Amino acid sequence: MTDLVPFAVAVPILGSLVAFVAGVLRSKSGWAVAVAASIAQLAVAGVLAAAAFAEPGDRISYVVGGFEVPYGIELVVDGLSATVLLLVAAVSLGVLAYARRAGPRSNPFYAVYLLLVAGLSGMTITGDLFNMYVFLEITGLAAYALVASGDRGRSAVAALKYLLVGTVGASLFLLGIGYAYIGTGTLNMVDLGEKLAESAAVDPTLAQAAFALIVVGLFIKVAVFPLHTWQPDAYAGAPDTVSGLISALVSTVAAYALLRVVYTVFGTGFLDANPVAHAILVGGAVVSIVVGSLLAVSQNEVKRMLAYSSVSQFGLIVAAVAIGNGPALVGAAVHLVGHAVMKGGLFLSAGLVATETGARTVEEFDGLVERSPVGAGAFGVLAVSMVGVPPTVGFAGKWYVALGAVEAGAWSLLAVIVASTLLTLAYFGRLVERMFFREPAPEPAIQRAETANSTENADAVADGGDARGASLGMYATVVAAAVLAVALGFAAFGYGELLQPTIETLLSTT
Amino acid sequence: MIETLAAKDYYVATFLLLGIGTYVMIAAGNLVKKVIGMNIFQTGIFLFFIASAYVDGGNPPLLTTEGPHVSPLPHVLILTAIVVGVALTAVALGMIIRIYAEYGTLNEDTLQEVRRCD
Numbered sequence: 001m002t003d004l005v006p007f008a009v010a011v012p013i014l015g016s017l018v019a020f021v022a023g024v025l026r027s028k029s030g031w032a033v034a035v036a037a038s039i040a041q042l043a044v045a046g047v048l049a050a051a052a053f054a055e056p057g058d059r060i061s062y063v064v065g066g067f068e069v070p071y072g073i074e075l076v077v078d079g080l081s082a083t084v085l086l087l088v089a090a091v092s093l094g095v096l097a098y099a100r101r102a103g104p105r106s107n108p109f110y111a112v113y114l115l116l117v118a119g120l121s122g123m124t125i126t127g128d129l130f131n132m133y134v135f136l137e138i139t140g141l142a143a144y145a146l147v148a149s150g151d152r153g154r155s156a157v158a159a160l161k162y163l164l165v166g167t168v169g170a171s172l173f174l175l176g177i178g179y180a181y182i183g184t185g186t187l188n189m190v191d192l193g194e195k196l197a198e199s200a201a202v203d204p205t206l207a208q209a210a211f212a213l214i215v216v217g218l219f220i221k222v223a224v225f226p227l228h229t230w231q232p233d234a235y236a237g238a239p240d241t242v243s244g245l246i247s248a249l250v251s252t253v254a255a256y257a258l259l260r261v262v263y264t265v266f267g268t269g270f271l272d273a274n275p276v277a278h279a280i281l282v283g284g285a286v287v288s289i290v291v292g293s294l295l296a297v298s299q300n301e302v303k304r305m306l307a308y309s310s311v312s313q314f315g316l317i318v319a320a321v322a323i324g325n326g327p328a329l330v331g332a333a334v335h336l337v338g339h340a341v342m343k344g345g346l347f348l349s350a351g352l353v354a355t356e357t358g359a360r361t362v363e364e365f366d367g368l369v370e371r372s373p374v375g376a377g378a379f380g381v382l383a384v385s386m387v388g389v390p391p392t393v394g395f396a397g398k399w400y401v402a403l404g405a406v407e408a409g410a411w412s413l414l415a416v417i418v419a420s421t422l423l424t425l426a427y428f429g430r431l432v433e434r435m436f437f438r439e440p441a442p443e444p445a446i447q448r449a450e451t452a453n454s455t456e457n458a459d460a461v462a463d464g465g466d467a468r469g470a471s472l473g474m475y476a477t478v479v480a481a482a483v484l485a486v487a488l489g490f491a492a493f494g495y496g497e498l499l500q501p502t503i504e505t506l507l508s509t510t
Numbered sequence: 511m512i513e514t515l516a517a518k519d520y521y522v523a524t525f526l527l528l529g530i531g532t533y534v535m536i537a538a539g540n541l542v543k544k545v546i547g548m549n550i551f552q553t554g555i556f557l558f559f560i561a562s563a564y565v566d567g568g569n570p571p572l573l574t575t576e577g578p579h580v581s582p583l584p585h586v587l588i589l590t591a592i593v594v595g596v597a598l599t600a601v602a603l604g605m606i607i608r609i610y611a612e613y614g615t616l617n618e619d620t621l622q623e624v625r626r627c628d
Contacts (some may be wrong), residue, residue, distance in 0.1 A: 153612030160605045483625045
């Protein structure tokens, strides 16, 4: 069983190489390779997840290259990482169904796509801090390239901005690792956690500096306000397929890394001993929730609005990490999965709507239900779920986080979390109202949108695709996301109980 | 004060490089210069790791040499980080070429004006 662990990273890397080489022999063969690799990846993730949850609280560990634990690179699968790994595999496969028609179709695109999946899987299962940095950079590089894969100049500018800001984030993370390494002489997360807990051995200033640098570095990657500036441009500038994928996974895995580093490496003892460290997390969370929502309300382009919504939702996850008791961390895991499904689905629905009707701004969504019933329906369900209406998964995540806040007695945080629901309603409510209860805009507006859209479609035709119209795969993906958002809401509470032992182990290690 | 700084000259250089890199990334109007700033920033971190691994009178970590030995790990880490840095620079320059092909400028302010007309 443990020998299966490295395959979670190896399979997509191998697929990436095959997709690239196959492109030399036969163009447009990348999609098939990507699907094969993703299915294999999903199978590996499924088996690992089944094994991880078979014995709750247990961890499957594999040390690369036959070294011993504190020296070699350790790969770890426990309940939490298995969840995220399964999420990465499932979402990347789902987005592929959408990408079949929506493109981009070139083989290098799918090679980079699989590289991104490999980086994300690596970040999820690694138990070594420097190894996490390497996977963070692989993820970053692949994400920059994917954002730039749009055919307009806008994509390239957004990608360059993303690259510059993202590199600073990853570099700060590396600098923080440096401080932790100087303080302890080890890079293995569990070992690092044990050595940092022996406060006499480690200079507290080193530990504090390491914490601050690592957390701020990851804040940039998670896109917490005010370090989010790369994110709206990148999400809005990327092709629809790519914004669906990266909005669902990249920040999610970075937030998972934050949770992992804060609790496996530093631990609750460190947070209790350093109120400033705790304050960084709380401050980032509160500002992100409130300002992210306010910025989302003021956006006119739908994809930018969704991007700012992510800023706010990840604020909620950082809040859960800051609260740091059992229910809150279960809530963080549930909301990570839920947000990935909902936000990925929303971006893909927005892409579907744009393909069918050309509507990309809030005004153009007027009366959308008549022009694109499936797109509007899925968008509506996902938006309601994001607001947190029971029984959807958005509700389950927020419920657990709020429960954690109550148990911890963090009343001000609880107020912000409840307010975040209202703020989410503020920006999604107006869209839902426009989609379902307003007359469509008069013809000229739609005409203009269609002409604007036709230039993009002309490029798609040149690329060998159909001029317009959505494929069955696009509908299926979007509808599946909407169904999942509701179905996971029912599954979330059972899952919460399954995850409980893992979270208890995580909290008790230091 | 001066003595402490002089004893830690490598670390002082590290943080000067970090500061210069950040400043160039923010202040330079030219996109290529921003990438150069990013490289300087990363170099500061490389120096930080290497300086931290310095052992006075240390030998290479071979069984045949006498102690004290130098830990090879930071050097290996930085080799990896340098490779990552090269890859990042290549991707960044690739994007800059596309931006130049699309808009015909590398200046940040001009780029903003051109894009506003878009």
